[in-house]
Amino acid sequence: MSPPRGYSPNRILKACAACGECLYARSQEAMYKRSFTCQARTADVSAGYPSKCWLFQYAESSDTKEALRAISHVTQRHSRKDLETAERRAEVLMAYVREIHSGEPSLAWYRKQLARHTAQIVNAALAPLPYWHTEHLKFFSLKSIAPIDGCVDRVRERSNDHLADLLAGYIEYHYELMQFGFDNGLYGKSNPVKFSTLHQRVYKIANYLEWVFAEGHETLQHAGRMVFDEYMTEKAVHPSAAYQLSRFYDWVRKTQRFVPRIRYNRRGKGKHRDEFPVLKLGESQEAYARIIEHPESQGRALALLALLYAQRTEDSIALKQSDLQRDVDSGLWKIERPGTEPFVVEPELSNALDQCIALAQEHVRRIGTKETEYIFPGRNRGHLGAEVASQRIVRASGHSANILRRTAIVNMYRGGQKTMGTVVLRDILGVSSPTIHQAIKMTGESVNAPTAIEEAEALRKAFLEADDD
Missing domain, CATH: 1.10.443 (hpI Integrase; Chain A)
Incomplete structure (x- = not known):
């Protein structure tokens, strides 16, 4: 029986993009402009994986195997427009193979990747991995993680390090609450802290801190109720946003006792809101x-x-x-x-x-x-x-x-x-x-x-x- 058309028994040696070891591959692999791994279709691993292979080191983890396969898949692009995007996805997958190996990454790892790549790049790179489709996923939405850290960078650039450190500490406090929820079996929608909610909260606080610094206050010790009410009036702040700012003041007072206390509720100084749009x-x-x-x-x-x-x-x-x-x-x-x-x-x-x-x-x-x-x-x-x-x-x-x-x-x-x-x-x-x-x-x-x-x-x-x- 003759081999199928296009098949060649010839083999070449090609280095794996993940572990660096040389593997045998079918000769047509030389024509492909992509990253080569042991999970490529043309790879010949009949003699087994090399000793330095990531699969060999981590008991053939299904996540690692899919990541290696995806590296060859995403980098197989023929247009120059997709080349940079493909390389970025491959970089995220390579980081996952070398640092995570199996299962869902930590929040710190996600923050590290999102500081270098967009959420769309990270989502598209990790989507083929099995862990991504598990029922209980801790971080099921990544689009708000980078903007949260971006708010801290914006405050640091437009005000001073002290106010930026306060905002960064407030974010870390919420991440600790999130980790507490994970440790006690709260996942997904039951998570006590949601990224989208935290992003809205941090965005409002960042705007306030920039305004406070522009008004000549380098700390919150002299930004009391009069300054707060002035900001409310000038910016026409919604009562819900003012309530979040008051919560931020309460948190700061835990470590800085001379910061003034700002009392505010969601309804705005005790007034009930009548906003409840409904169709007749x-x-x-x-x-x-x-x-x-x-x-x-x-x-x-x-x-x-x-x-x-x-x-x-x-x-x-x-x-x-x-x-x-x-x-x-x-x-x-x-x-x-x-x-x-x-x-x-x-x-x-x-x-x-x-x-x-x-x-x-x-x-x-x-x-x-x-x-x-x-x-x-x-x-x-x-x-x-x-x-x-x-x-x-x-x-x-x-x-x-x-x-x-x-x-x-x-x-x-x-x-x-x-x-x-x-x-x-x-x-x-x-x-x-x-x-x-x-x-x-x-x-x-x-x-x-x-x-x-x-x-x-x-x-x-x-x-x-x-x-x-």
């Missing part, structure tokens, strides 16, 4: 009609999940095909996820999900495998990113996902779609208690049925007086 009956009907006519199936499904079932965007984009089961009686899709109450969806949403599944089955990932897990596939951990999903919801409905979800909460409470109660809303839908109270106090009309103001007030009083336990 006519607006909800218009939004619903617009969603149904929207041509893009993924945006239509995500918007319906928010408007009809108060689903958070983060939960909707992470829906897996295994979470959908056919309802025997109606033939519609039933969403049944671990730890949540199953529910049968409306026909319009069921049809949209059918189209989304058809698109998902045609989706091919960058590493060449078909999508078989998520209903909304994408490059962010295998599914769409929250920002992209939010944009699609706005295009489909004309409103943000938060407004649609708040409208759904009010409608569920008034229309009786579910057995409403604080426990149900808080534990199953993940709604915060202030949001629940605001939803209860809303008066007017809902999507399901109009409710008189007197009846709504009676329901509100009865609901608040009821014992959840």
Whole structure:
């Protein structure tokens, strides 16, 4: 039997980009302009791996093996435009092979890599590794890590080292809280400190420290309540941002006793905010009609999940095909996820999900495998990113996902779609208690049925007086 066309029995020696040892490879490897490793398709390791091979040293770790294979894959580029990006990805993979070997890297390692490369480069480089797709991933979002450290660098450049060190210490304090959560089994969304929240907080504090220094204060000892109120007035700071600044003052006072105390709450000096945007009956009907006519199936499904079932965007984009089961009686899709109450969806949403599944089955990932897990596939951990999903919801409905979800909460409470109660809303839908109270106090009309103001007030009083336990 003759060998296949293009096959040659000739072998050449080529150095591995990882360990530096020379390995035998098929002769056509000489034509490839890429980094060569023992996991390249042309590598001949029938005689075993060399003694210095990283796989040999770390018991053939699956993460290391995929990293070595990915090095050859990402550097196989033919255009000059992709060459620099490919080299950067290979550099991240090489650092993982030599420093981490197996499993999820530490936060310190991520910060080191993100100081040299963008989050897109690091994400794309590590995406093929098995650890990246584990169920309990500590650092499932990397895009806010570099901007957090960037805020410290900005304060150091525009003010002085003392204020920058205070901000850096505040960040390290939150990272210690994060590590405490990891040590006690809190992962993912249960993590006590989220990068996105910390980034917003640090960004607001950095702006304040720069302003304080520009006003002639090199420390916080003389930047008391009068300076704080002046900043609030000049910059029109939102009460929530002022509350975060007061928290920063409290932390600084733990080590510097002469720093003044700033007391501020989220509502702004005790005043309750009335900001709770929600759609009335006519607006909800218009939004619903617009969603149904929207041509893009993924945006239509995500918007319906928010408007009809108060689903958070983060939960909707992470829906897996295994979470959908056919309802025997109606033939519609039933969403049944671990730890949540199953529910049968409306026909319009069921049809949209059918189209989304058809698109998902045609989706091919960058590493060449078909999508078989998520209903909304994408490059962010295998599914769409929250920002992209939010944009699609706005295009489909004309409103943000938060407004649609708040409208759904009010409608569920008034229309009786579910057995409403604080426990149900808080534990199953993940709604915060202030949001629940605001939803209860809303008066007017809902999507399901109009409710008189007197009846709504009676329901509100009865609901608040009821014992959840």
